Amino acid sequence: MVTSVTSSQTNKVSSASAALTQIKTDLTEALKTAGITDAKSTDATPKGFPVGVSWADAYKMVTRRVDDKNPATPGTLVLSPDLLKKTIAGTQSLKDLGYSNLSRFAKGTSVEGALDELFKSKTNGILASTLAKSGIYDLSAFPAGTTAYQAFKLIEDPEKPGKISMPQFTSLKESYSALSGLGIKSLANFPRGTTVVDAKNILEPKATSILAMVGVNNSFFKNANISPLQALAVLSKLPDSIREMNPLPAGMSGSKLAIEASAAKKLVAMGYDSLGSFGAMKAFGTEPVTASAALAQVTKTPVPNDLPMKTSESTERLFADPATAKIINFGAANPIRQSVYSATTDDKVKAKTLPPLVITTAADVLAANIAYWSRK
Numbered sequence: 001m002v003t004s005v006t007s008s009q010t011n012k013v014s015s016a017s018a019a020l021t022q023i024k025t026d027l028t029e030a031l032k033t034a035g036i037t038d039a040k041s042t043d044a045t046p047k048g049f050p051v052g053v054s055w056a057d058a059y060k061m062v063t064r065r066v067d068d069k070n071p072a073t074p075g076t077l078v079l080s081p082d083l084l085k086k087t088i089a090g091t092q093s094l095k096d097l098g099y100s101n102l103s104r105f106a107k108g109t110s111v112e113g114a115l116d117e118l119f120k121s122k123t124n125g126i127l128a129s130t131l132a133k134s135g136i137y138d139l140s141a142f143p144a145g146t147t148a149y150q151a152f153k154l155i156e157d158p159e160k161p162g163k164i165s166m167p168q169f170t171s172l173k174e175s176y177s178a179l180s181g182l183g184i185k186s187l188a189n190f191p192r193g194t195t196v197v198d199a200k201n202i203l204e205p206k207a208t209s210i211l212a213m214v215g216v217n218n219s220f221f222k223n224a225n226i227s228p229l230q231a232l233a234v235l236s237k238l239p240d241s242i243r244e245m246n247p248l249p250a251g252m253s254g255s256k257l258a259i260e261a262s263a264a265k266k267l268v269a270m271g272y273d274s275l276g277s278f279g280a281m282k283a284f285g286t287e288p289v290t291a292s293a294a295l296a297q298v299t300k301t302p303v304p305n306d307l308p309m310k311t312s313e314s315t316e317r318l319f320a321d322p323a324t325a326k327i328i329n330f331g332a333a334n335p336i337r338q339s340v341y342s343a344t345t346d347d348k349v350k351a352k353t354l355p356p357l358v359i360t361t362a363a364d365v366l367a368a369n370i371a372y373w374s375r376k
Contacts (some may be wrong), residue, residue: 023059030062030084048088051101051110061087061110087111087160093162094118097126115162120149127152136163141173141197144186154195174227175200181233188322199318200229205317207232209273213264213291214257221245235261264291269319270298271310281306 010279024041031039036368046058053061059271062084090111096101096329097118105114119127127148131137142151156170157165175196179185182203190199207228211217214235218224221231222244234241236259239254247312248254272292278284278294283304 009190024055027055027062029057029077030081031088034085034088036088037351042151048091048096050091050099052243053102057108076369086159089159089163090115093160097162104333112161119152119162128166130162133225134166134169136164136169140170141176143176145188167171172196178227178229179203179231182236183321184319184321186322189317189320203315203318204228206268206319209262209268210261211235213275214260216257216261219246220248232261232265236265253284260291265319267291267295267298269314271312271314272298272308273311275312277308277311280308 003064006269011074021041024046027046028039028041031048033045034048039047045053046055049058059079062079063077064080066078068076087110089110093115099114099118102109102111102114105117109117118124119130121127131152132150136151137149139146141149142154146154147305152164155164155169157163172195174261178200179196186198187194187196187199190202194202204227210232211228216231216235218226218231219235223230226234234244235257238258242254248257269323270292272278275289275294278289278297281297281304284293297307
């Protein structure tokens with residue numbers, strides 16, 4: 001039997017072989033740059049990847065498609081050094097978890113995809129074990145409603161997939177502590193995709209304006225490096241939090257400072273960034289403007305003619321905790337969150353009284369039969 005090979009088939013084979021050779025050459029150079037100095041293009045499979053991953057599949061894992069400004073083509077595949085480093089680090093994370101190859105995963109699964117699949121599973125215990133090894137035994141340091149997997153992704157090391165970044169966790173924990181100190185325990189009121197650190201950065205300038213209105217700086221607190229949000233949380237809890245502050249100036253009490261801080265917070269949330277614009281109002285004259293007095297003018301009915309304009313957009317929604325800011329529609333039943341069931345008399349189970357037990361002998365049965373049939 002003679003098999004004929006056309007020239008087009010030969011060209012396809014040679015083209016595929018040339019493409020594979022180019023992939024091996026490019027990937028080998030990238031692996032050496034990434035620190036795997038013993039990588040060779042003659043290796044059966046590329047080093048730094050799970051066992052059994054081919055050169056072509058490895059190349060797919062570490063490339064991104066870049067737009068080439070040509071609508072007729074899908075773009076150009078470009079090898080990403082950053083993605084390669086993450087994939088190498090992710091391969092080591094898989095080995096640490098006991099997975100040296102990708103045979104247990106669906107065909108075409110990448111290293112990061114395999115890690116995500118392992119950490120999403122609720123049966124293998126990998127996620128709970130990883131969190132516990134880093135000292136995270138509950139989700140109290142994360143916003144309300146955060147799942148264990150979401151918490152892990154928030155503190156995952158960006159350069160080492162499958163590993164937790166403790167500096168990132170510390171930053172998130174401090175940010176959430178500052179937010180929760182103001183009663184903000186959920187990010188539902190913030191734009192979608194906002195992280196805890198993002199929320200802190202959004203409210204930090206607002207907290208600075210609030211402290212400036214009250215006339216408080218870091219010298220008032222025992223912690224000289226306290227952040228504006230943490231300082232605002234301390235002021236909001238006065239007088240209970242007075243132990244965290246240095247002795248107050250003469251004539252200033254913790255209760256009065258708490259009232260001023262609450263009024264300043266309301267003003268800044270409404271869009272007033274300072275008290276300077278209130279000085280021109282007739283209501284004050286030559287008297288100094290305080291946050292509580294300015295808030296009284298803002299909420300006064302009817303509104304004073306010389307009330308200054310707001311200097312920024314309202315952020316009252318961001319300062320409110322979504323769990324306590326829900327509005328129930330008029331006419332709707334008030335939902336019962338907790339109730340205790342008490343059974344009525346008719347619903348209670350009652351014990352039935354059994355008839356007395358009578359033991360009958362064979363002689364009694366015969367006597368009863370004789371008495372019965374004798375009457376027939």
